[in-house]
Amino acid sequence: MSLNDNIHQLINPHPLTRPDGTMARDIRGQLIYQPALLDQLATAIHTKGRDGAATSEPGVPINTRAIDLWRELDTDARNEEHERTGSMTGTLGSIIERWTREPRENHQDHLEHVTLDMADRIKNLLEPAPRRRKLRQPCPSCGEHWTLNGEGDREPCLTAGTHDPDGLLRHPHDYDVTCAACGAQWSGEALSDVVHGISAPQRDAMDMAG
Numbered sequence: 001m002s003l004n005d006n007i008h009q010l011i012n013p014h015p016l017t018r019p020d021g022t023m024a025r026d027i028r029g030q031l032i033y034q035p036a037l038l039d040q041l042a043t044a045i046h047t048k049g050r051d052g053a054a055t056s057e058p059g060v061p062i063n064t065r066a067i068d069l070w071r072e073l074d075t076d077a078r079n080e081e082h083e084r085t086g087s088m089t090g091t092l093g094s095i096i097e098r099w100t101r102e103p104r105e106n107h108q109d110h111l112e113h114v115t116l117d118m119a120d121r122i123k124n125l126l127e128p129a130p131r132r133r134k135l136r137q138p139c140p141s142c143g144e145h146w147t148l149n150g151e152g153d154r155e156p157c158l159t160a161g162t163h164d165p166d167g168l169l170r171h172p173h174d175y176d177v178t179c180a181a182c183g184a185q186w187s188g189e190a191l192s193d194v195v196h197g198i199s200a201p202q203r204d205a206m207d208m209a210g
Contacts, residue, residue, distance in 0.1 A: 001116070002112065003099065003100070003102075003108050003111055003112040003115060004100055006112060006115035006116050006118075006119055007096055007097065007099060007100055007115055009036070009037055009119050010036060010037050010038055010093075010096055010115060010118060010119055010122075011036050011038060011093045011096055011097055012036050013033045013034065013035055013036055014033065014034065014036070015031045015032065015033055015034075016031075016032045016033065016034045036093075037118075037119055037122045037123070038092065038093055038096075038122075040122065040126055041066055041069065041070055041073075041122050041125070041126070042070070044063050044066040044125065044126060045062055045063055045066040045067050045070065046062060046063070047062075047063050047066075065125060066125060069121060069122065069125055070092075072121075073092060073118055073121070073122075074092045076114070076118070077092050077095045077096055077118075078095065080095075080111070080114055081095045081098070084099075084102070084107060085098075096115065096118075099111045099115070130162070130163040132159035132160060132161050132162075132178075133159060133160040133161075133162050134155065134156045134158075134159055135156055135158035135159060135160055135177065136156045136158075137156075137158055138158075139157055139158050139179040139181060139182060139184060140184075140194055141179060141182055141184035142179060142181055142182035142184065144157050144179070144181035144182065145157065147180045147181045157179050157180045157181040157182075158177060158178075158179055158180075159177070159178060159180070160175055160176070160177050161175060161176045161177075161178070162175055173188070174187075174188075175187070175191060176191075177191060177194050
């Protein structure tokens with residue numbers, strides 16, 4: 001998209017686009033609009049989330065990740081505007097709106113990348129890619145069942161990737177499995193090995209019980 005397209009998405013309501021690239025419409029065939037990305041980010045700030053709290057702790061009434069992103073975007077925009085005009089005044093939205101009137105082609109190209117990155121960062125926060133599926137079985141490679149995540153919580157070490165980064169479900173042949181404890185990875189034809197390794201302890205337990 002162009003610089004003006006990126007800016008329009010950031011500061012103005014715009015049509016909702018489906019994952020296949022088509023415009024979403026209501027039952028009357030009218031385009032469905034969504035708020036400006038900056039407005040969506042502002043709304044997200046006031047949504048309750050965990051934001052690093054342990055599972056046993058209550059979440060905070062604001063989304064600190066959204067606040068951090070807003071501050072980062074605001075700082076980036078002011079730095080860009082200072083480089084462009086020597087000024088840093090105005091709100092985040094008003095600074096970005098000024099870029100539609102940038103006459104220099106080389107600056108337009110640079111700001112196009114800057115605004116595209118801003119839009120992508122907001123979209124990634126609002127609609128993160130589907131999480132990997134947790135497999136509650138011991139790893140066939142190292143035998144570990146659990147690992148600690150970055151927040152200190154225990155979780156299964158085996159996970160399966162079932163979706164692409166854009167949220168589309170993969171074909172089962174394209175799944176992958178990884179172990180956070182030992183780093184082992186399986187994909188493609190090797191998936192049959194991990195499936196066999198996971199099911200083997202269960203068969204052994206059933207044989208012993210029988």
